[in-house]
Amino acid sequence: MLPEYGRPVQELLAELTELKAGDLPVRGGKVTAYVYDTGRPEIHDAAHRAYAEMLEVNMLDPTAFPSMVALEKQVVRAVADLLGGDAATPGIFTGGGTESIMLAVKAARDHWRATTAAKSMAAGSTVADSTVADSTAAGSGAPGDAGEGAGRAPQLVLPVTAHPAFHKAAHYLGVEVVPVPVDPVTFRVSVPAVEAAIGDRTILVVVSAPSYPQGVIDPVEEIAALAASRGVPCHVDACVGGWLLPWLREAGAEIPPFDLRVPGVTSISCDLHKFGYAPKGASVLLFADAALRRRAYFASAAWPGYTVINATVQSSRSAGPLGGAWATLQSLGRDGYLELGRTTLEATRRLIEGVSAIPGLRVLGRPESSLVAIAADPDAPGGAIDVFVLADEARRHGWFLQPQLSYAGIPANLHVTVTGVTLHGVEAMLEVIARSAEAARLAGPAAVPDGLPELIASVDLEALDDATFSELAASVGIGLDGGGPQEMAVVNAVLDALPAEIREAVLVRFLSAIYS
Numbered sequence: 001m002l003p004e005y006g007r008p009v010q011e012l013l014a015e016l017t018e019l020k021a022g023d024l025p026v027r028g029g030k031v032t033a034y035v036y037d038t039g040r041p042e043i044h045d046a047a048h049r050a051y052a053e054m055l056e057v058n059m060l061d062p063t064a065f066p067s068m069v070a071l072e073k074q075v076v077r078a079v080a081d082l083l084g085g086d087a088a089t090p091g092i093f094t095g096g097g098t099e100s101i102m103l104a105v106k107a108a109r110d111h112w113r114a115t116t117a118a119k120s121m122a123a124g125s126t127v128a129d130s131t132v133a134d135s136t137a138a139g140s141g142a143p144g145d146a147g148e149g150a151g152r153a154p155q156l157v158l159p160v161t162a163h164p165a166f167h168k169a170a171h172y173l174g175v176e177v178v179p180v181p182v183d184p185v186t187f188r189v190s191v192p193a194v195e196a197a198i199g200d201r202t203i204l205v206v207v208s209a210p211s212y213p214q215g216v217i218d219p220v221e222e223i224a225a226l227a228a229s230r231g232v233p234c235h236v237d238a239c240v241g242g243w244l245l246p247w248l249r250e251a252g253a254e255i256p257p258f259d260l261r262v263p264g265v266t267s268i269s270c271d272l273h274k275f276g277y278a279p280k281g282a283s284v285l286l287f288a289d290a291a292l293r294r295r296a297y298f299a300s301a302a303w304p305g306y307t308v309i310n311a312t313v314q315s316s317r318s319a320g321p322l323g324g325a326w327a328t329l330q331s332l333g334r335d336g337y338l339e340l341g342r343t344t345l346e347a348t349r350r351l352i353e354g355v356s357a358i359p360g361l362r363v364l365g366r367p368e369s370s371l372v373a374i375a376a377d378p379d380a381p382g383g384a385i386d387v388f389v390l391a392d393e394a395r396r397h398g399w400f401l402q403p404q405l406s407y408a409g410i411p412a413n414l415h416v417t418v419t420g421v422t423l424h425g426v427e428a429m430l431e432v433i434a435r436s437a438e439a440a441r442l443a444g445p446a447a448v449p450d451g452l453p454e455l456i457a458s459v460d461l462e463a464l465d466d467a468t469f470s471e472l473a474a475s476v477g478i479g480l481d482g483g484g485p486q487e488m489a490v491v492n493a494v495l496d497a498l499p500a501e502i503r504e505a506v507l508v509r510f511l512s513a514i515y516s
């Protein structure tokens with residue numbers, strides 16, 4: 001509630017410190033997802049100060065605040081230089097990977113609409129092809145109208161390992177996802193399956209460099225060439241890898257070509273708030289040509305107020321994240337990133353080697369970056385280790401390993417994002433993983449209440465009231481009244497037993513309950 005009288009700043013900051021006491025630590029390397037620590041406090045301090053300096057600048061209007069145009073051009077240029085572009089490469093600074101992806105999909109969709117409409121004009125209105133004729137209406141600027149109804153929606157060809165941000169973009173933009181399987185051993189998308197999935201409604205083909213779940217790089221060269229031969233744009237999702245892979249390569253890792261140098265790649269996303277080590281709210285989307293970038297833009301003069309020209313989804317937004325990202329790049333420099341790349345590579349190699357030596361555990365695929373998925377060996381003597389129980393054990397020792405549910409034939413596993421700060425603690429991490437694995441083996445799998453997944457799958461979640469949902473949650477040990485749940489193994493096991501659509505419905509209920 002709003003206090004009657006204003007409170008002093010010391011008191012406010014003390015309250016924030018108190019609130020944050022229950023959070024995972026953002027520094028130190030014991031949290032192996034969400035946060036990216038350089039291990040160099042002076043770098044983060046530079047970012048904080050530049051962030052604060054730019055905090056009140058509004059990116060809504062580039063003519064009012066030219067400082068942010070200058071900063072954005074510098075940041076986009078730095079990313080373009082690293083990813084095979086040059087001074088002329090068009091880009092957009094966005095608020096994160098999801099926003100970069102949203103804009104890449106929007107640009108591709110609008111390009112498809114315009115070119116399909118143009119083709120239909122050229123063919124004349126008497127053409128008997130209903131797809132072309134109907135798309136004319138869509139191309140004329142009425143999104144999601146009858147022209148793109150059922151069976152005619154534009155399509156996104158997407159590996160099953162691609163980030164959910166693409167599903168979100170498709171959902172928001174009226175695009176249909178055509179999922180493509182990955183190889184069960186390498187976890188890279190299947191080229192023939194992509195070829196079979198491309199049709200005349202395909203607006204964009206996506207590859208990841210690397211994909212988040214197993215840290216492997218899709219066959220970018222082959223897929224981009226294939227897409228180009230079919231006249232379809234190709235987006236490389238290098239959100240996590242764009243500012244990592246080049247440094248790993250320079251440090252000696254084998255990294256196949258994945259960026260704008262690859263013929264057929266039309267856009268690429270690169271998050272600076274991941275391996276750029278910038279504060280959150282920083283990503284860059286690059287395009288192979290300026291016409292495609294214009295398709296990502298939005299302008300409106302359809303009201304009696306100020307004219308709106310937006311490069312991003314948000315309109316009014318702070319230039320703080322831009323200032324923070326710029327300062328991080330400038331204060332680390334080439335040398336700083338290369339050094340972080342070296343320690344990241346060394347720590348990743350050590351982690352993979354160490355995990356492979358722990359009885360009952362294995363690494364999925366052959367990670368080509370620094371993202372490592374740790375799964376149970378299904379044939380281990382005495383039965384497979386429950387990785388969710390392992391994660392809870394590790395959490396008790398102060399380490400957070402990120403659970404990943406089974407999906408599309410890929411087993412449940414734990415995700416570790418190795419960063420520059422991991423190396424100094426990698427032996428300690430391996431010790432904790434080994435000890436937790438042994439404890440999980442002794443404890444056995446999480447006890448899922450009999451029939452609970454079936455019950456959840458059969459109830460109409462929409463019809464439950466919050467009290468009933470809370471009871472259901474309590475039955476698996478989750479109190480929804482504040483304080484993060486510590487014992488997640490049962491929850492993860494229940495979710496893991498459910499099909500994806502039901503998992504999604506449960507998660508929405510869960511989120512709504514935490515915020516009630």
Ligand SMILES: *Cc1c(COP(=O)(O)O)cnc(C)c1O
Pocket residue numbers: 096097098099163165208210211212237238239240271283
């Ligand atoms: C993190 C990530 C994203 C989405 O990024 P946000 O910044 O969380 O919106 C997209 N793709 C990949 C591969 C990622 O790792």
